[in-house]
Amino acid sequence: MPIQTLATLADIDAAEWDALLPPAQPFLRHAFLSALEDSHSVTPATGWRPAHRVLRDPQGRLCAALPAYVKAHSYGEYVFDWSWADACQRAGIRYYPKLLVGVPFTPVAGARLLGEDEGLQGLLASLGEEAEASGLSSIHVNFTDARADTLLAARDGWLERLGCQYHWHNRGYRDFQDFLEALSSRKRKQLRKEREQVGGQGIEFEWREGGQLSELEWDFVYLCYANTYLVRDRDPYLSREFFGLLAERMPEAIRVVFAHQRGKPVAMAFSLVAGDTLYGRYWGCLAEFDRLHFETCFYQGLEFAIGAGLARFDAGAQGEHKLIRGFEPVLTRSWHYLAHPGLRDAVAQFLEQERAGVRAYAEEALGLLPYRQA
Template sequence: MPIQTLSRLADLDARQWDALLPDAQPFLRHAFLASLEDSGSVAPQSGWQPAHHLLRGDDGRLLAALPAYVKAHSYGEYVFDWGWADACQRAGIRYYPKLLVGVPFSPVSGARLLGEDAALTELLGALAQGSEAGRWSGVHVNFTDARADARLAAEDGWLERLGCQYHWFNRGYRDFQDFLDGLASRKRKQMRKEREQVAGQGIDFRWMAGHELSEVDWDFVHACYASTYEVRGQAPYLRREFFSLLAERMAESIRVVFARRSGRPLAMAFCLVDGDTLYGRYWGCLAEFDRLHFETCFYQGLDYAIGAGLRRFDAGAQGEHKLIRGFEPVITHSWHYLAHPGLRAAVAEFLEQERGAIRAYAEEARAALPYRQAD
C-alpha cells in the first residue's frame, strides 16, 4: 500500500500509534505528540509542519511509522545544525525546508523508527527519495536508540553525529544520604551546603502528580516555564493549553515539584516519568533565590528518583555543572541524510572529526564526577 503522510496525528487512532512503541517512554506516545499539535505549540505557523509517515499492510494494519516534521528552521531540536545552514546560505544551496524525525522540543533519546523492519526499510527509502527529489534538503533523525543506530548505519548515505548529555544513575541508594555517602568528602560537603542554603531561606518543596494539579497550578507552571524564555527575549515554544491537554491525556506520567515559601509557590520543575526513568523537562521561577535552581531541578529529582526506586534521572540537555552533582556523561546519537553531494561530503568530514572529539570529551568528563572511585 502507498505511504501515507499525516498532517495531524489526531487523525490516527491513538491505539494504533501506541501499539508500535517499544517501551513506556512518554514522549513518543500519541497523547504527547498530539497535545503539541492540538495546542498549536507545533504548527506550520511556527515552522513545524507535521508530516508523520505511515505504512500499512494489505489488511490495513499499521506496520510502521515515523514521527516527522517539515522544518523551516532549526529551533527546538537540540542537535545544532546552524553551521550547516549558514554554509548552505553562503554557497547558494537551499537548506530549508528539511525533514526532522524526532520529538519537538525534547532532547530525549528513544525509538524513532517505529514498527516492523521491512516496512521501516521502505519508509527510510521514501525519505531518501524525497530528499533526492528536492522536497527537502535532507532528513535528520535525532536522539535515536540502539535499534535505529544499527538500522541507519546499514543504510547508504546516512551520517552519524554524536552528542553528550549527563544522566544520573541510581545504584540502589536507600535515601539521599546514602547517595552522599558515596561521594568524595569535598563534593559531599558542597551538596549538603547547597541544600542547607535553600532550606535556610524558608523554602520547602511539594511533589504533585498530574491528576492532582488544578488549572490554577497549570497557570503557574506555564508562567514559570515562559519566564525562562522571556528573560532571553524569546517566545516560549509551548503554549499554555499544552499542559492542560497533557494533564487530561496522560496525567499518570506527569510529576511537578513546586518550591514554596510560606505556602506560596516560587518556582517549579516539570517532569515526566516512565517505568524506570524520571525526565526533568522544564523549569522556571518567578523570584530569584540563591541555589534554588540546583535544588529544584537536580536534588529534588534525585530525592524523588531514589524514593520511587527509579533507575535513571535524565535532567535534560547540556549543563557541565551536572557532572559535579553526580550526573554521568552519556553519548547521544543522531543521523543525517543530505541530498547535496558537496554538503554531504563536507559534513561527513566534519562529523568524523567531531565524533572523536565527543568521545574524548565524554571520557575526560568522568574525571569531574564526585564519586569516591573517581578520585
C-alpha cells in the first residue's frame, strides 16, 4: 500500500499507533503527541505542520510510522542548526521548510523510527526522494535510539551529529544519604549545604500524581512553566490546554513536585515516569529563593527516583552544573539528510570536527563528577 502522510495524529487509532512503540516511550505515545496537536501547541501557525508518515501492509495493518513535522523555523528542537540556516541564507539557498522526525519541544532520546525494519526502509527511501522533489531542504531525525542509529548509519547521505546531556544513574542507593556517601567529602558538604539553605527558607515539598491535581493546581503548574519564558520576554511553547489534555490522557505517568512556603505554593517541577526512568521536563517559580532550582529540579528528583527504585533520572537538556551534582555525561545522536550537495559536504566537514570535540568534552566532563575514587 502507498505511504500516507497524516496532517493530524487524530487520523490514526491510538491503540494502533502505540502498538508500534517499544516499551517505556512516554513522549511517543499517541496521548502525548496528540495533546500537542489538540492543544494548538503544535500547528502550522506555530511553525510545526504535522506530516506523520505511516505505511500499511497489503492487509491494511500498520507496519511502520514516523512522527514528522514540516518546520518553518528551528525553535523547540534542541539540536541547533541555526548556523546552517544562516549559511544557506548567505549562499542564496533556501533552508526552510525542512522536515523533522522527532518529538516537539522534547530533547529526550528515544524511538523515532517505529515498526518493522522493511517498512521503515521504504519510509526512509521515500523521505529522501521527497526532499529532492518537493522543496524540502533537509530531513532531521533528532534524539535517536540505538535502533534508529543502526538503520540511518547504513543509508547513504545521512550525517551523524553528537550532543551531550547529563543523566543520573542509580547505583543501588538506599536513600539520598546513601547517595551522598558516594561523593567526595567536599561535594557532599556542598550538596548538604544547598539543601539546608532551601529548608532554612521555610520551603517544603510535596509530590503528586497527575490524576490528583485540581484545575487550580494545574493553573499554578502552567503559571510557573510559562513564567520561565515570560521573564525572558518569550512566549511559552506549550499552552495551558496541553497540560489539561495530558492530565486526562496519561495521568498515571505524570509526577509534579510542589514547593510550598508557609503553606503557599511558590514553585513546581513537572516530570514523567516510564519504565525505569524519571524524566524531568518543566519547572518554574513565582518568586526567587536561594538554591530553589537545584532542590526542586535535581535533589527532589534524585530522592524520588531512589525511593521509587528507578534506575535513571533524565533532568533535561544542557546544564553543565549538573555534573557536580552527580549527573554523568551521556552522548546523544541525531541524523541529518541535506538535499543540496554543497551544503551536505560543508555540514559533513563541520560535523566531523564537532563530533571529535563533543567526544573530547564528554571524556573531560567525567573528571568533574563528584564521586569518590574507588
